[in-house]
Amino acid sequence: MIYVISDIHGCYAQYCALLEKVHFNNQDTLYVLGDTIDRGPNSMAVLQDMCQRQNVIPLIGDHEYMALQALYHLCPWVKKEVNYPFWRENIQSGITCWLNLDGGKSTYDAFLKLPRSQQIGILNYLWSFQLAKRIRVNGETFLLSHGWLSSFAQDPSKHPYQLFEERFQSPDFETLHYPEGILVVGHQPTRFLSGLDEIIVTDQLIALDCGAYLGGKLGLYCLDTKTAYYA
Secondary structure (H helix, E strand, O other): OEEEEOOOOOOHHHHHHHHHHOOOOOOOEEEEEOOOOOOOOOHHHHHHHHHOOOOEEEEOOHHHHHHHHHHHHHOHHHHHOOOOOOOOOOHHHHHHHHHHOOOHHHHHHHHHOOOHHHHHHHHHHHHOOEOEEEEEEOOEEEEEEOOEEOOOOOOOOOOHHHHHHHHEEOOOOOOOOOOOOEEEEOOOOHHHOOOOOOOEEOOOEEEOOOOHHHOOOOEEEEOOOOEEEEO
């Protein structure tokens, strides 16, 4: 089975409950559409579980984007082990925003408790997150992304983190139209679109963020059976 989920935001218990509910196994694939971390209680546990599963495919969200840059600059020992070609010049304002406004403090505190070898592993894992994915399930095309992109044609010469800064935008649901497939996104809690903490499914869109960190639900959707699951 092919599953999609987004905006876990450190809600590790709900994440585990959903995998158990669908009996997730090595024959299944789970696409995680960004914002795995921050705001919730256990971001590192979510990342550590995901990175051990070859059949979990992570896509980048704005919180991974902020965290990778912030952690890289906040932890000077990291630069002795890895070298990421960041292009943002005014990183300090981004770090302050991530720590104080975007829920990054809990992620940072948990990251500091890890052995340095595991810190490097987590950062390299975040660096591997893809920008977007186009998949086919039962004859249908699905366009997977954390949020709205102007195009799903990627430049192979650029890393997803650079493409993210250039192209990622908040979903524009009013003018949404992708003739090449059904857009599957997170980023914007569905309560602000429909008034409900439930996955939205239309002929053009699947919106997954059910506001888990806001006291709502964590939603998981099966693209094969078109079934929604919640925890």
